[in-house]
Amino acid sequence: MSTEFAGSQYVIEIIYLIASALFILSLKWMSSPATARHGILAGEIGMVLAIGGTLLRHGIVDWKWIIIALVLGSGIGIPLGMVQMTAVPQRTALSHAFGALCVTLVGTAEFYLRSPDVPKFMMSVLSMEVILGGLTFTGSLMAAGKLQEVLPQRPITYKGQNLVNLLLFSGAVASAVYLVLHPGTKELFPVIVGISLVIGVLLVIPIGGADMPTVISLLNSYAGLSAAAMGFVLNSKLLIIAGALDGSSGFILSVIMSKAMNRSFTNVLFGAFGQVQASAAGAQEAKPVRSATPEEAAAILAAANKVVIVPGYGMAVAQAQHKVRELYDMLTKKGVEVRFAIHPVAGRMPGHMNVLLAEADIPYDRLIEMEEINGDFPQTDVALIIGANDVTNPAARTDQSSPIFGMPILDVDKAHTVMVIKRGMSPGFAGIDNPLYYLDRTLMLFGDAKQFVGGIVRELGGGH
Amino acid sequence: MPSNLIDALFVFMLAAFIGFEVIRHVSPLLHTPLMSLTNALDAIAVVGAIVLVGEKKSTFATVLGVIAIVAATSNVVGGFIITDRMLRMFKTSRPSKS
Numbered sequence: 001m002s003t004e005f006a007g008s009q010y011v012i013e014i015i016y017l018i019a020s021a022l023f024i025l026s027l028k029w030m031s032s033p034a035t036a037r038h039g040i041l042a043g044e045i046g047m048v049l050a051i052g053g054t055l056l057r058h059g060i061v062d063w064k065w066i067i068i069a070l071v072l073g074s075g076i077g078i079p080l081g082m083v084q085m086t087a088v089p090q091r092t093a094l095s096h097a098f099g100a101l102c103v104t105l106v107g108t109a110e111f112y113l114r115s116p117d118v119p120k121f122m123m124s125v126l127s128m129e130v131i132l133g134g135l136t137f138t139g140s141l142m143a144a145g146k147l148q149e150v151l152p153q154r155p156i157t158y159k160g161q162n163l164v165n166l167l168l169f170s171g172a173v174a175s176a177v178y179l180v181l182h183p184g185t186k187e188l189f190p191v192i193v194g195i196s197l198v199i200g201v202l203l204v205i206p207i208g209g210a211d212m213p214t215v216i217s218l219l220n221s222y223a224g225l226s227a228a229a230m231g232f233v234l235n236s237k238l239l240i241i242a243g244a245l246d247g248s249s250g251f252i253l254s255v256i257m258s259k260a261m262n263r264s265f266t267n268v269l270f271g272a273f274g275q276v277q278a279s280a281a282g283a284q285e286a287k288p289v290r291s292a293t294p295e296e297a298a299a300i301l302a303a304a305n306k307v308v309i310v311p312g313y314g315m316a317v318a319q320a321q322h323k324v325r326e327l328y329d330m331l332t333k334k335g336v337e338v339r340f341a342i343h344p345v346a347g348r349m350p351g352h353m354n355v356l357l358a359e360a361d362i363p364y365d366r367l368i369e370m371e372e373i374n375g376d377f378p379q380t381d382v383a384l385i386i387g388a389n390d391v392t393n394p395a396a397r398t399d400q401s402s403p404i405f406g407m408p409i410l411d412v413d414k415a416h417t418v419m420v421i422k423r424g425m426s427p428g429f430a431g432i433d434n435p436l437y438y439l440d441r442t443l444m445l446f447g448d449a450k451q452f453v454g455g456i457v458r459e460l461g462g463g464h
Numbered sequence: 465m466p467s468n469l470i471d472a473l474f475v476f477m478l479a480a481f482i483g484f485e486v487i488r489h490v491s492p493l494l495h496t497p498l499m500s501l502t503n504a505l506d507a508i509a510v511v512g513a514i515v516l517v518g519e520k521k522s523t524f525a526t527v528l529g530v531i532a533i534v535a536a537t538s539n540v541v542g543g544f545i546i547t548d549r550m551l552r553m554f555k556t557s558r559p560s561k562s
Contacts, residue, residue, distance in 0.1 A: 023508075024482055026487065026501065027483070027490070027501070027505075028486045028489075030490050030494055030497070030501060031486075031489040031490050031491060032491060032494075033493060033494060033551070033554040033556075035550045037548065037551050037552070039501065040547055040551065041543060044503055046505070047505070047507075050508055050511055051511065051514070054511040055514065055518075056517060059515065059518065060518030062478070062517060062519075062520040062526075063518070065517050065526060065530050066514055066517050066518055069513075069531075069533035069537065070533060072534045073518075073534040073535065073537025074541045076538035077537060077540065077542035078541060078545065080538055080546070081542075081543070081546045082545065082546075085550070085553075088500075089495060091542075092503065095538075095539045095542060096503065098507075098533070098536065099506050099507055099509065099536065100512055101535045102507070102510065102513055102535045102539075105528040105529070105535075106509065108528060109522075109524065109528040109529060110516070111524040112522070112524060112525070113522065121469055182530035216499070217499075223503075223506060224502070227506050228476060231472070231476075232469070232472050234515070235472065236511065236512065237471075237475045239508060239509060239512060240475050240476050241479040242508040242509075243509075244476050244479035244483055245487075245502065245505065246483075246484075246503070246505060247480065247483070248484045248487060249487045249502045250499075250502070252487050252488060253495060253498075253556060265524055275501060283537065311485040342492070348528070349496060349499065349504045350496060350498075351494060351497070351499075352501055354493045354495075355496045355497070355553070358550070358553040359553050361553070361555065363556050364493055364555065366557065367493060369492055449519075458558070
């Protein structure tokens, strides 16, 4: 290698170093909404530097396809960046799939370029790269399909599911080990990739919508780890750093989500929550509930001093966030203190509710986390639940036989009056009956969330 | 080669710890944009695909590399756009009311 080449190599490495620092700063600035937009700028500069630096590499001889692919990718990326806020969970799942696809394809190409001269450690990380990448690719596609409702959202389960997954995973690992010892066995490589793709499908199929926040976080973590593995293969520290950051971010989010559901990782992945549905539905009988009209609900809200609104996935489905904002404005104008209680797993991905409410222009200092607001419910006049169910279920505190027993919930049942906007009496996503609905202080507001909130807003505007 | 790998392991370990510390302090308010941002940053894998295509070692590698660049670039572009759109929406209460 001539000194000239070595020189440009140093320049590129320095550029990568700067890009890595910018990536870390980018995440650091995400700690508060005030600085978060600097974070994006830092990330963008880092990305442009890294791609630009890579194009300087002397080994690059073919530009045409790089440019075509970059343009094509940007063309796909722009509409993916412009989706509706309610579609953010499926977009996120889809982008995990794309990231994993990139890693898997590069890993596959690298294997065939290097085989049979692949050192043992290299082959190990290469296997890890394609196993994690492959299962993240199909798993994320399944998750996106479920969130977009092109696939059934209910968990799909069958007997011996965990055993099948375990056998497949062992098969992939065993093939990888054999390949590490005999790197010339090219035929085994497609087997590893194929098994990983199948595992991804089987892993996500039995997972219900309520578990999506955990699963998306976990897939995020896998996507990061596979990219880090790719960094080891290509000996790129920049990639290792970016992958490690993404991996630890996904991991932290998965831990937060699991904790918020009082469940372990393994339970989420192997538990298939929806199975409890049959027993819960059987125990259900026609217990009396009290219902109310928009007029009555409006009168109660107008007379309140403190109102806490609890949004859930149902608000997202009904696209009710803008009507909720009108309600917030109306009540605030009347001197009612309105706050929003955000459960960590409300919605379909971490932070889902915050984004929807922010989209509707509700100031973020009105969005209160669970631990912070739970103590305030006894002094709350009205808790208004819009499309949330399991996260408000008091059975999680009291009923040891409940499948969600032990899950931290919003203590809405301690408010003076509880109002629940709900389409009907059917149990929530996890199929668990909610005793909250049968309390004396609870009023059921039956109807579509958007229309019902709209009705309340009209009544309030009608001169109470 | 082995010393390279040891270096790489050190880098990974340190970056993972930095990741934990930095991300632990991210407000739960911003968990969704955090995920779309890390997604965009993770798509730095595009550099590996660019090298693969640019070095033109085999048709097979070029084809896989081109698809990989397309997938990763769409994450870079889409990830930054949507993160920015989300963060622009987060506003605090107007100062007029206390």
